[in-house]
Amino acid sequence: MYHIKKIIIVFSLVLTFNTGYAQESNSSNVQLAFEHMMNTEIMELGKTYKSSFGEKLTPRSFKYYVSDIGFEDDSGKIHLVAAECFLVNEAEPESKRIAVNIPIGKYKKLTFVLGVDSTRSVNGVQEGALDPYHGMFWTWNTGYIGAKLEGISPSSKMPQQLFQYDIGGFRTGQNSLRTVSIPLDSNFNFKSDAKTLLRINVNVQNWFDGKHSLKIAQHAFVHTPGELALQYADNCATMFSLDKLVRY
Amino acid sequence: MCVIKKLLTILFICTIGLCFIKATNKYSLKPKPVEFAIPEGWPKPVYDFSKNPLTEEGIALGLKLFYDDRLSRDGNFSCGSCHQQFAAFATFNHPFSHGINNAFTTRNAPGLFNLAWKPAFMYDGGITHLDAQPLAPLTAPNEMGETIENALKKIKADSAYRSMFKAAFGDEKINTQRMTKALSQFMLTLVSNNSKYDKVMKGEEKFTPMEQRGYELFKSKKCISCHTEPFFTDFSYRDIGLSADSVLKDYGRYKILNKSSDSLKFMVPSLRNVWVTAPYGHDGRFYSINDAIEHYRSGVIPSPNTDSLVKNGIQFTNDELYQIRAFLFTLTDKTFLKDPRFTLSGYQPKQVDNHSH
Numbered sequence: 179m180y181h182i183k184k185i186i187i188v189f190s191l192v193l194t195f196n197t198g199y200a201q202e203s204n205s206s207n208v209q210l211a212f213e214h215m216m217n218t219e220i221m222e223l224g225k226t227y228k229s230s231f232g233e234k235l236t237p238r239s240f241k242y243y244v245s246d247i248g249f250e251d252d253s254g255k256i257h258l259v260a261a262e263c264f265l266v267n268e269a270e271p272e273s274k275r276i277a278v279n280i281p282i283g284k285y286k287k288l289t290f291v292l293g294v295d296s297t298r299s300v301n302g303v304q305e306g307a308l309d310p311y312h313g314m315f316w317t318w319n320t321g322y323i324g325a326k327l328e329g330i331s332p333s334s335k336m337p338q339q340l341f342q343y344d345i346g347g348f349r350t351g352q353n354s355l356r357t358v359s360i361p362l363d364s365n366f367n368f369k370s371d372a373k374t375l376l377r378i379n380v381n382v383q384n385w386f387d388g389k390h391s392l393k394i395a396q397h398a399f400v401h402t403p404g405e406l407a408l409q410y411a412d413n414c415a416t417m418f419s420l421d422k423l424v425r426y
Numbered sequence: 427m428c429v430i431k432k433l434l435t436i437l438f439i440c441t442i443g444l445c446f447i448k449a450t451n452k453y454s455l456k457p458k459p460v461e462f463a464i465p466e467g468w469p470k471p472v473y474d475f476s477k478n479p480l481t482e483e484g485i486a487l488g489l490k491l492f493y494d495d496r497l498s499r500d501g502n503f504s505c506g507s508c509h510q511q512f513a514a515f516a517t518f519n520h521p522f523s524h525g526i527n528n529a530f531t532t533r534n535a536p537g538l539f540n541l542a543w544k545p546a547f548m549y550d551g552g553i554t555h556l557d558a559q560p561l562a563p564l565t566a567p568n569e570m571g572e573t574i575e576n577a578l579k580k581i582k583a584d585s586a587y588r589s590m591f592k593a594a595f596g597d598e599k600i601n602t603q604r605m606t607k608a609l610s611q612f613m614l615t616l617v618s619n620n621s622k623y624d625k626v627m628k629g630e631e632k633f634t635p636m637e638q639r640g641y642e643l644f645k646s647k648k649c650i651s652c653h654t655e656p657f658f659t660d661f662s663y664r665d666i667g668l669s670a671d672s673v674l675k676d677y678g679r680y681k682i683l684n685k686s687s688d689s690l691k692f693m694v695p696s697l698r699n700v701w702v703t704a705p706y707g708h709d710g711r712f713y714s715i716n717d718a719i720e721h722y723r724s725g726v727i728p729s730p731n732t733d734s735l736v737k738n739g740i741q742f743t744n745d746e747l748y749q750i751r752a753f754l755f756t757l758t759d760k761t762f763l764k765d766p767r768f769t770l771s772g773y774q775p776k777q778v779d780n781h782s783h
Contacts, residue, residue, distance in 0.1 A: 302477065302557035303606045310561055311574040311602050317561040319552040319682055349683060404684045 205279040206368035210247070210288075211377045212266050212274045213421060214240060221382050223268055223329075229386045233333040233394045235341065240382065241267040241314065242325035242414070243294050243307070249280050250287035252364065257281055263294060265307040265314065286364040288376065292415055293324025293355040296348040321403065322346055324354050325414045327385055334398035341394050343385070345410045347403020354407055356415035366423050377421035388416030457481035457594055462542065465619040466628075468656055471542035473556055473614060478607045480614065483594040488612025490590065491605060493770040497577050498570035500526045505560065505609070508535045508569075511768050514699035514759075515539065515616065521710025529568035532674050534710035536695060537703045539618035539762065545661050549692040549708040552682045556613065557606040574602055581605065616768060618698055619656075622756040633756065640753025647740050649750070652694045652733075658757065663691035664733045667726030671709055678708065689731055701758045715754060719747050 214221040221227070226236045245263040248256040259278040267273045298304060299321045308315075314323045323346040330339045347354045360378065368374055386392050390409040400406055460480040464471065478484075491497065493506040508523035508531075509515040515538035517523040522530040533549055547553040553562060563569040564577060581587045582600050592598045594608060623641075625631040633641060644650055654660040663679040670677060670690065679688040692708045706712040712721060722740040726732065742750070762768075 300554045301474075302555045303561070303603045305601060305603045309602050310558075311578065315561070317553075317558070317565050318548070320554040320558050351683065351685075402681075402684075 204281060204370065206282045206370055207373045208278050208280055208368065209373065209375050210276045210278065211375060212244075212276075212380050213377055214268050214274070214380050214382055217381060217383050221268070229394070230383060231386065231391070231393050233331055233386075235329055235331040235333075235394060237268075237327060237329040237382070239269065239326060239328040241265060241269070242292060243314065243322065244276070244290050244292060245294070246289075246291040247276070247278055248289045249285040249362075250289055250359075251283060251285055256289060257285075263298065263307050265312055280368055282368055282370050284364055284367055285362050288360045288362055288378075288420075290358050291355055292358050293346065293411070294322035294348070295355055298322070299348050316344075316346065319402070321348050324356075324411065327382070331394045331398070333394040335395065336398040341398040343400045343410055345400060345407050345414060347407050349403065352403035352407070354403065354411035356411050358415055358418050360418055360420050362420060363423060372425045375422075375424040375426055377424070379419045379421040380417050381419070382417065384417040385410070385413055388413035455592075455596060457483040457596075460485060460615075462614065463617075465617070465624075465656070468619070469543065472545050473542040473610075475542075475614075478557070478610060480611050481594060483590065484608050484611040485615055487587075487590045487594045488608040488610065489768075489770055490587075491581075491609050492612050493773045496580050497564060497572060498526055499572040499576070502526065503570050505563065506770070506773065508563075509538050511765075512763055513537065513702050514618065514763060516703040518702070519704060521705050523569075525566070525569040526571040529571075531566075531568060532676065533708050534705065537699055538613060539616045539698060539759075540657055540696065541616065542614050543657060546693070549695075550679045550682050551663060551693055556610045557603075560606055560609045561602070578602065578605065616762075618759040618762040620761045621698065621759040623753075624759075626756070634752070636749055636752045637756050638753075640749040640751065641756075643742065643746050643750050644753050647742060647746075647750070648735055651735055653697050658697035659694040661693060663688065663693055665690040665692075665729060665731040666721070666736050667728055667732045668692075668707065668711070668721075669727045669729075671711070674709060676709065687731060690729055691731060697754060698757045699759055699762070701755050702763065715751050716747065719750060723747075 216227040219227070221237065221240070223237055223239065226234055228234055242265075243263050244266055245261065246258060247260040248258045250256045257280060259280050260276070264276050265273060266276075294308065298308060303310060308322070310317070314326065315321075316323065323344040325343075325345045327341075327343045329341055331341050332339055334341045336342075345354055362376075386394070389412040392409060392413065397406060400410060458481055460482055462471070462475055462480055491505075492509075493504050495501050495504045495507070497504060503524075503526060508517045510518050512518060517535040521534055522532065523535045525531060536549075541556055544556070547556065547559045548562070553559050561574065564572055565574065578600060587600070588598045591600050591604060591608075595604055622631055622633075622637075626633050644653075652660055652662065652664055665678075668690065677689045679691040679693075680686070682688070695706075700706075700715065704714060706715070706718040712718040722736055723742060724739065726736050726739050728737050
């Protein structure tokens with residue numbers, strides 16, 4: 179009897195120690211925080227801003243899909259830490275934070291995919307963040323809107339001065355998926371005993387001028403995959419940069 | 427030692443008991459599987475049944491959803507309003523179907539059958555999966571005009587639905603995926619393979635001499651190149667020399683990939699049950715079967731994309747037209763048109779009441 183007790187105690191101790199050890203020393207908790215900005219100002223829905231072209235705009239909705247979050251180490255290896263899709267929505271503050279566990283160490287880049295890939299687009303109706311009910315799914319031409327910016331602008335020539343950019347498309351020649359790569363401080367050590375806040379500056383200004391100059395006066399509506407959507411997708415990919423890394 | 431033994435025995439009995447309760451519980455909640463029968467000689471379906479296995483409960487739920495007018499914004503239109511069984515689930519005698527607020531659709535409602543083999547949906551193939559298809563008419567402002575959110579809200583509020591979702595999927599969770607999976611389950615059961623043509627092919631019946639002549643013409647005039655057996659479509663996109671309607675400006679497949687080589691191409695429709703699905707063409711411009719066949723003889727307006735098979739028209743005599751037509755009538759599956767499994771007993775489409783023509 180004594181032996182059995184002893185074995186059980188030792189066994190459970192080993193078990194506890196092992197699981198605790200695994201969690202504590204191998205991974206580090208990181209909160210990705212997406213801060214939606216208009217240059218240096220924090221962006222708020224319903225507030226009016228000016229684009230670099232001097233066009234006034236009042237955003238009403240801003241959301242986008244992020245997936246395949248990974249951290250690239252010095253050797254160039256990407257550690258994929260979350261493969262699923264997250265819908266980041268300015269109107270839902272909690273959606274702007276994504277918690278991930280990454281292997282401890284130093285990294286030179288954070289990478290993720292902006293948009294929803296073809297596998298997730300064509301295999302029927304998805305659940306969770308990808309539920310078509312979120313209004314990010316085209317019903318007439320199967321596929322997801324990868325990023326959406328809607329609002330009003332006096333520069334728009336559309337009814338009610340609306341602008342609506344639904345950027346998506348996954349088919350050949352229309353692929354709006356973009357991989358975003360954000361350089362990190364490669365001296366920063368992600369430790370197991372400290373949580374890290376990784377603040378990402380998302381400059382919505384770049385939506386219009388990140389790579390291609392796209393004025394609201396010229397294009398106020400984008401509702402289909404295609405060439406114009408690809409230009410906006412290029413611009414979207416430039417919105418993201420590192421604001422800061424903070425231990426807390 | 428003795429105490430431990432007793433305790434262990436009690437623990438053992440409890441565990442077994444719990445397992446048993448769990449097992450029986452699970453058993454009683456498990457939906458009854460339905461096997462999808464592939465007609466002899468037909469290829470493997472493209473629909474992946476492993477991701478949405480057919481069950482009696484799932485099909486029953488899909489049937490109820492298919493005929494539920496509440497899914498539309500004004501409560502007047504169900505899927506079944508425009509997809510009528512007696513018209514092989516097309517809209518009988520309408521070039522366009524009715525939507526909310528006296529709106530019309532912009533294309534002719536296709537019949538619904540043999541969907542498990544259909545690789546893409548809509549005349550332009552824009553929808554790539556059967557499960558995603560119902561979301562288009564549900565949300566289109568000129569069809570059911572509802573948001574997915576509101577449709578789900580109405581479903582969730584109905585206790586009959588809650589128990590049916592539980593029976594079909596194991597718990598009461600109701601979301602877009604489950605709603606569309608159930609609709610697919612019902613629609614997948616719409617298999618039409620019992621026409622006279624099918625019986626002739628199986629050696630159970632014989633064509634009349636006129637039908638036989640029509641079948642031979644159907645092959646020799648190369649109708650069969652696009653309207654390929656056994657589905658009487660090869661599911662390809664083709665330009666058959668129809669000029670775009672000046673109001674609709676519908677260029678078909680072009681809308682999906684923006685490629686000029688796709689302009690005016692539409693998916694080849696199946697000719698099964700063609701007798702009951704008039705009018706014809708993607709915009710219902712052909713009033714009768716005669717008109718549709720006549721198009722290939724005298725109506726082709728060639729454009730750069732027009733299919734080489736029809737570009738110069740297809741020559742046939744009036745007698746031959748009637749022979750081809752006689753063959754096409756053998757594609758009518760009367761069992762399918764009256765199959766009681768596809769009707770919700772007591773269902774009366776509401777939109778018939780406010781029909782003004």
